[in-house]
Amino acid sequence: MISKFFKLEQEKRERILNAATKEFGEKGFGNASTNEIVMEAGISKGLLFHYFTNKKGLYLFLYDYYVELMVDELFTKLDLEDGDILSKWRRIGWLKFELMKRHPEMFDFLKSVYEETDSEVKSELEKRNYDVIETSYAKILSNIDTSLFKPNIDIGRAINIIIWTLEGYGNQQKILTKNTPMDLLNIEKLIEGMDEYIEMLKSMFYK
Amino acid sequence: MISKFFKLEQEKRERILNAATKEFGEKGFGNASTNEIVMEAGISKGLLFHYFTNKKGLYLFLYDYYVELMVDELFTKLDLEDGDILSKWRRIGWLKFELMKRHPEMFDFLKSVYEETDSEVKSELEKRNYDVIETSYAKILSNIDTSLFKPNIDIGRAINIIIWTLEGYGNQQKILTKNTPMDLLNIEKLIEGMDEYIEMLKSMFYK
Amino acid sequence: MISKFFKLEQEKRERILNAATKEFGEKGFGNASTNEIVMEAGISKGLLFHYFTNKKGLYLFLYDYYVELMVDELFTKLDLEDGDILSKWRRIGWLKFELMKRHPEMFDFLKSVYEETDSEVKSELEKRNYDVIETSYAKILSNIDTSLFKPNIDIGRAINIIIWTLEGYGNQQKILTKNTPMDLLNIEKLIEGMDEYIEMLKSMFYK
Amino acid sequence: MISKFFKLEQEKRERILNAATKEFGEKGFGNASTNEIVMEAGISKGLLFHYFTNKKGLYLFLYDYYVELMVDELFTKLDLEDGDILSKWRRIGWLKFELMKRHPEMFDFLKSVYEETDSEVKSELEKRNYDVIETSYAKILSNIDTSLFKPNIDIGRAINIIIWTLEGYGNQQKILTKNTPMDLLNIEKLIEGMDEYIEMLKSMFYK
DNA sequence: AATGAATGAGCATTCATTCAT
DNA sequence: TATGAATGAATGCTCATTCAT
Numbered sequence: 001m002i003s004k005f006f007k008l009e010q011e012k013r014e015r016i017l018n019a020a021t022k023e024f025g026e027k028g029f030g031n032a033s034t035n036e037i038v039m040e041a042g043i044s045k046g047l048l049f050h051y052f053t054n055k056k057g058l059y060l061f062l063y064d065y066y067v068e069l070m071v072d073e074l075f076t077k078l079d080l081e082d083g084d085i086l087s088k089w090r091r092i093g094w095l096k097f098e099l100m101k102r103h104p105e106m107f108d109f110l111k112s113v114y115e116e117t118d119s120e121v122k123s124e125l126e127k128r129n130y131d132v133i134e135t136s137y138a139k140i141l142s143n144i145d146t147s148l149f150k151p152n153i154d155i156g157r158a159i160n161i162i163i164w165t166l167e168g169y170g171n172q173q174k175i176l177t178k179n180t181p182m183d184l185l186n187i188e189k190l191i192e193g194m195d196e197y198i199e200m201l202k203s204m205f206y207k
Numbered sequence: 208m209i210s211k212f213f214k215l216e217q218e219k220r221e222r223i224l225n226a227a228t229k230e231f232g233e234k235g236f237g238n239a240s241t242n243e244i245v246m247e248a249g250i251s252k253g254l255l256f257h258y259f260t261n262k263k264g265l266y267l268f269l270y271d272y273y274v275e276l277m278v279d280e281l282f283t284k285l286d287l288e289d290g291d292i293l294s295k296w297r298r299i300g301w302l303k304f305e306l307m308k309r310h311p312e313m314f315d316f317l318k319s320v321y322e323e324t325d326s327e328v329k330s331e332l333e334k335r336n337y338d339v340i341e342t343s344y345a346k347i348l349s350n351i352d353t354s355l356f357k358p359n360i361d362i363g364r365a366i367n368i369i370i371w372t373l374e375g376y377g378n379q380q381k382i383l384t385k386n387t388p389m390d391l392l393n394i395e396k397l398i399e400g401m402d403e404y405i406e407m408l409k410s411m412f413y414k
Numbered sequence: 415m416i417s418k419f420f421k422l423e424q425e426k427r428e429r430i431l432n433a434a435t436k437e438f439g440e441k442g443f444g445n446a447s448t449n450e451i452v453m454e455a456g457i458s459k460g461l462l463f464h465y466f467t468n469k470k471g472l473y474l475f476l477y478d479y480y481v482e483l484m485v486d487e488l489f490t491k492l493d494l495e496d497g498d499i500l501s502k503w504r505r506i507g508w509l510k511f512e513l514m515k516r517h518p519e520m521f522d523f524l525k526s527v528y529e530e531t532d533s534e535v536k537s538e539l540e541k542r543n544y545d546v547i548e549t550s551y552a553k554i555l556s557n558i559d560t561s562l563f564k565p566n567i568d569i570g571r572a573i574n575i576i577i578w579t580l581e582g583y584g585n586q587q588k589i590l591t592k593n594t595p596m597d598l599l600n601i602e603k604l605i606e607g608m609d610e611y612i613e614m615l616k617s618m619f620y621k
Numbered sequence: 622m623i624s625k626f627f628k629l630e631q632e633k634r635e636r637i638l639n640a641a642t643k644e645f646g647e648k649g650f651g652n653a654s655t656n657e658i659v660m661e662a663g664i665s666k667g668l669l670f671h672y673f674t675n676k677k678g679l680y681l682f683l684y685d686y687y688v689e690l691m692v693d694e695l696f697t698k699l700d701l702e703d704g705d706i707l708s709k710w711r712r713i714g715w716l717k718f719e720l721m722k723r724h725p726e727m728f729d730f731l732k733s734v735y736e737e738t739d740s741e742v743k744s745e746l747e748k749r750n751y752d753v754i755e756t757s758y759a760k761i762l763s764n765i766d767t768s769l770f771k772p773n774i775d776i777g778r779a780i781n782i783i784i785w786t787l788e789g790y791g792n793q794q795k796i797l798t799k800n801t802p803m804d805l806l807n808i809e810k811l812i813e814g815m816d817e818y819i820e821m822l823k824s825m826f827y828k
Numbered sequence: 829a830a831t832g833a834a835t836g837a838g839c840a841t842t843c844a845t846t847c848a849t
Numbered sequence: 850t851a852t853g854a855a856t857g858a859a860t861g862c863t864c865a866t867t868c869a870t
Binding site: 026027030112117118119154157158161163164165167168169172196200201 | 232233234235237238319322324325360361364365367368370371372374375376379403404407408411
């Protein structure tokens with residue numbers, strides 16, 4: 001039935017999407033209320049279930065929808081050939097900050113997905129994660145130019161440190177800017193901060 | 208009424224504690240069912256509320272209980288005077304792995320606390336967090352021996368990289384060993400793996 | 415949501431109304447069971463709360479409903495211009511006996527309202543009472559023809575005696591006929607009895 | 622078991638009595654909480670049920686206790702030989718106002734008894750009422766000096782008017798003084814007001 | 829396609845009463 | 850005599866889901 005959802009007029013489709021994204025993002029799967037969603041979207045109870053069968057169906061649809069959106073974004077705007085993992089990850093960070101500004105609700109939703117504890121939904125989620133996320137990661141990390149690294153560096157571990165550091169920085173900034181409206185977010189500043197870490201990592205790991 | 212809870216025979220007390228910890232850890236505050244808890248604990252509905260007033264009371268009790276347990280563990284077995292932040296954090300990692308083996312449910316519970324979205328409980332949680340967690344962090348990071356670091360290293364950022372890396376490693380191992388029964392967990396192996404990162408960090412940051 | 419209640423088919427609407435009126439009338443607000451009401455009405459738990467939000471909402475709806483019904487009855491069928499307070503109050507008595515025959519449950523319900531002790535409902539009740547009841551009383555007592563009274567009679571007190579006497583008679587008859595099925599109630603007899611008191615009061619107070 | 626209750630030290634007995642009277646008076650039988658009562662009285666749950674078997678037993682004990690207290694008061698201080706029903710009823714009014722000042726909680730309790738809707742308690746209450754109240758009323762009304770009345774007056778009805786009027790006045794004053802602390806109640810004023818009605822009734826009914 | 833009335837299992841919480849100590 | 854831990858049925862209320870229209 002989900003296929004029919006795309007035949008809806010765009011405006012209504014977005015109203016539903018936004019309402020559901022917001023509700024799930026704020027409250028998580030279990031505590032989100034379909035009532036709230038239909039009220040916010042201005043549609044009837046029945047229609048929601050007509051398209052998505054049940055709450056879980058709606059949730060997983062949103063998940064797939066946003067994962068696809070992110071992956072598309074990533075692989076359209078990322079130079080996969082770039083062997084410099086640091087510059088590549090810098091680019092990823094930039095794309096993420098950009099997306100965060102354009103689709104803040106999406107990030108809240110995806111964060112809630114990561115933290116999802118509801119067992120009936122978690123296993124389904126993990127199944128889907130595996131494929132897309134795993135292969136995306138693999139692609140990104142596939143053609144690393146190892147000649148950039150100093151000799152005697154364990155490159156696998158170095159890459160982990162790079163990823164953990166940049167993720168750690170991202171999370172730290174998210175918490176610090178929690179109360180800043182997304183449209184006022186100063187991405188240049190965030191990137192600058194990120195660059196300082198990248199410089200450190202570069203001088204440590206690169207020749 | 209919580210004070211009376213401690214006067215219960217140990218076995219029953221633990222049954223209640225374990226049942227609640229497990230249920231909250233698996234489902235989060237909002238979706239956890241007190242019904243499930245009393246059934247698992249083998250006590251009556253009324254008794255739970257006799258001790259903890261309401262669901263929120265039980266949740267926050269568990270939180271306080273485990274935070275105290277962790278803080279006690281940390282500050283009893285940690286040499287706060289040690290200025291070597293890397294060796295100190297190594298010790299923290301070891302203590303965490305140890306605790307994870309002895310109280311695996313506690314970690315799931317505390318993780319669920321961190322991810323809690325339920326607003327009626329979140330504000331209360333944040334209030335409590337502030338004091339204990341913040342001051343604990345401050346104490347641990349208070350007397351760092353900066354003379355150990357290479358010159359020209361931004362020590363603040365270095366410490367962040369250290370923390371993010373070791374946390375990243377911990378999370379990675381948690382996911383990888385998710386299906387290993389906790390009592391079969393090979394802590395020595397985990398520590399060995401951690402030590403490899405610590406060695407890297409040491410050669411990067413220390414003289 | 416109450417507005418939707420009136421769009422229900424009459425038969426179901428009355429089943430709900432009657433069940434709730436009876437339950438509240440018998441047990442008062444606090445001890446009435448919404449479970450009992452839905453079972454008696456033959457509807458689901460959810461539906462009741464769909465229409466009335468909560469128990470209090472249902473109770474206050476019934477109160478408003480019956481007060482309006484009584485006030486309508488009173489002011490449609492009562493000659494407010496009649497300055498003869500005794501003949502006017504006789505008419506009121508008659509209308510009350512009539513209503514009691516047609517809507518016996520309503521009287522039990524309204525009696526239970528008057529005696530309500532539940533604090534969360536009492537204040538709301540008093541707020542509503544004030545307006546309608548107070549102004550109704552005022553209207554009824556507004557244009558009394560004082561020239562009908564003997565001189566030297568304290569008319570204010572005389573009117574109180576009239577009201578208390580006729581109310582006293584009403585209550586007495588209610589108790590005496592408690593076990594008589596309402597449809598067998600001989601209103602003519604009741605009115606006759608009332609008339610005897612009215613004659614006494616007339617000879618005492620009127621010229 | 623109730624007999625044993627009287628063997629308790631007076632102070633504890635009164636704490637229990639007062640707590641129960643207050644709770645029932647405020648909330649009625651059904652909504653009163655035995656928990657509240659034992660907490661207020663400072664005794665254990667078990668003790669209450671040891672003496673009174675169940676909530677109903679406690680309630681009916683209090684009822685019997687206060688009815689006896691009132692009847693004692695009435696028949697000790699009332700001149701039953703007095704054939705002047707108006708002066709006798711004046712005396713009753715005075716005694717009631719006096720009691721109201723000394724035992725305000727008792728009146729709230731007895732009022733709540735009168736309004737009791739709980740069916741399991743109501744029938745029991747009615748059984749007990751019948752005996753004591755009925756015979757008390759009979760005694761008071763037994764030796765009325767009918768020669769005081771004007772001829773052609775229906776004395777039965779006249780007495781009803783007297784009772785309803787004085788009761789009406791009492792209730793009216795109760796409502797008007799609802800917010801006056803009992804110890805500030807100006808009984809002389811209340812009696813004065815009552816006397817005005819008594820004078821009217823006298824001039825209406827007596828030679 | 830779209831509605832929203834209707835369902836009923838599920839929820840947290842209360843409370844009179846019991847009983848081992 | 851006195852305690853208070855323990856019970857479990859009952860309470861008001863919510864919510865995903867169904868289905869006749």
